Amino acid sequence: MPSFHRSNRAAVAGGVFTFILLRLRAVAAVAQLHRISKPSRNVLFLVADDLRPSLGAYGVDLGHTPNIDKLAEEGLTFTRAYTNYAFCAPSRNSFMSGRLPDTTRVWNFIDHFREEGVGDKWQSLPQFFKERGYHTAVAGKVYHVDQPPNSDYPLSWSVEPYNAAAATDDQDKEHDCVGETSKTVCAIDLSANESNVEKQLPDMRIREACIRALRDASEQASPFFIGCGFIRPHTPWIVPREFFERLPESLPEPQVKAFPKETPREAFSNHGALDGLLYGLRRTYQGDLTNLYRRAYHAAVSYVDDNVGRVLDALEELGHKDDTIVVLTSDHGYSLGEMSMWTKMTNFENALRVPLIARVPWMENSVGKQTKVLAELVDLYPTLTALAGLPTPRSQGEMINGTSLWSVFMNPANISVKKSALAQFAKPSLRNPNQVREALPRNEIELMGYTLRENRWRYTAWFEWDKHHEVPLHNKVVARELYDHHGDCPSCFDFEGDAHNLAEDPEMKATVRLMHRWLLNRIRVIPVENATEAPVTIRGPRRVRNRQTLSRKARTSRRAL
DSSP states (O other), rough: OHHHHHHHHHHHHHHHHHHHHHHHHHHHHHHHHHHHHOOOOOEEEETTOOOOOOOGGOOOSSSHHHHHHHHHHSSSEEEEEOBBBHHHHHHHHHHHHHHOOOTTTTOSSOOOTTSSSTTTOOOOOHHHHTTTEEEEEEEEESTTTBSSSSGGGGSOOOOOOOOOOOOOOHHHSSSOBBBBBSSSEEOOOOOTTTTGGSSSOHHHHEEEEEEHHHHHHHHHSSSSEEEEEEEESSEEEEHHHHHHHOSSSSSOOOOOOOOTTTTOOOGOOOOOTTTTTTOOOOOOOHHHHHHHHHHHHHHHHHHHHHHHHHHHHHHTTTSTTTTEEEEEOOOOOOOOGGGGGSOOSSSSSHHHHHHEEEEEEOGGGGEEEEEEEOOGGGOOOHHHOOOOTOOOOGTOOOHHHHHHHOOHHHOOOOTTTTOOOEEEESSOOOHHHHHHHHHHHOOOEEEEEEEEEEEEEEEEEEEEEEEETEEEEEEEEEEEEEEEEEEEEETTOOOGGOOOOOOTTTGHHHHHHHHHHHHHHHHSSSSSGGGGOOOOOEEOOOOEESSSOOOOHHHHHHHHH
16 A cells, blocks of 8 residues: 555656646747747838939939948839828828828828827827837937927837937038038038037938937847938938039939920929029029039938948847848939929929838848839838738728738739829919918818829829818819820939820820729728729720729719719
8 A cells, every 4th residue: 555655646746747847838839939929020210301212223323322222232122112292291191100191181281190080099100010019219300390299209109209300400500511502502511520419410410319229229128110210302402511522513404394385284383492493384494503403412312321321230230130121211202303393292203203122131032123013102001010020900900091012022023912103282272273382271272183103104183172071072173184104214303204294185085084083993092991993904095995894882982973
């Protein structure tokens, strides 16, 4: 008996030990599985203000952009990426919330998507990461200044934002300019004062704040989402003189210097942000001042490139190059005298096309590639969440407008994921349709131009606006535009097609009809749950076909419009 009891106790003890061991192994396996499934991919989100694709990566050799070009060599370059609104605040409210401007109700410098009854319950792009365990921080101008207030802190960011943008003008005025100058252009010698904070330009301070944010984030146990927003090449073009010295004294002139006579006045913008430049619908070309401003712009682009390079170097030094998504883009494009137009605030290609470069080291098929997919900035939200391995925003109740371009990183030649890119612009006067206003109240909008870019064509329709319901009057089309972009190249900014409005060409009637129907289908995104793409195939001016049958729901919605 004693021996039996001893053996029984030993058996029981052995069983308990085995159970505990198995239990510990199971717990360890679950913990390991959790570690594997836990997001560990960081995001560095770089935004430059007013940056059109005047970069070496896009075949443009006017400036000096080695750092951004290197990023493109290691990532995926989108040659046909577009903003959804060619104006700072509406664009940033859009891509930072993942909603189109008609959903955010932001068409000006007054409103923001966080207003009660609009998007106060939405999760913004950085907030979506923050709510899923990410450390989020921002330096500079990622959101537009105070739209939403305080860069949407604390909803979007884990720590207080660093925002140098608000003091931009006062800071710039402290510097003495050298060489040919104006209120818009200033080359300064900062080589001896760069370490003096009071003498630094805002983008220098933003750059250093971005690097500090990366260092702080690298010490966190959680992955990070860091936003870094540079102010240049937005005016005034006040940059260190060395970036002017890298450029030739004379740059190529715009090839199309006059605004086309057959293009409706609604298409033009009289936005005059450049000192001393007299331009308009029928203004005479000003060669010397045009050259000064084009040269200053590209000097500012080179300056942005230098700051981007220093941030990327810091990311690599911290050991996070291989586990971080790096995205570089802009809030909209820019015109530099082409067709007598400057800056933004139009629905033309130059104002809408933006650089978009994404380096995702673990998506090996995308490294060093270009893609012609029609991308919109509103697509950034679902694309970044997918690349980081997070749940889809819609599965979490975020009814965003964008399309995930994750599959394009698997196969950059796959452009079928997107059929079109949509943008719009609001104007205050039917009587003076070339007039634009930055602070245009919602209830004073009289005209809204929607533009749709597909593989070949850009179609724009200007609608009267219902001020009370804040919607376009679909049966009141004021003007139409149709431009042929067949043969465009990534380095082109003088688009021959933009100089010829084909909307009234009798041979284009079928194309205009189909593009208008497609446009109406795209602007049905109010409410967003109804958003779809119109399955229209457009081959050219003499062969226009609709090869697919629309769903009953889509046909019913179109009849309602």
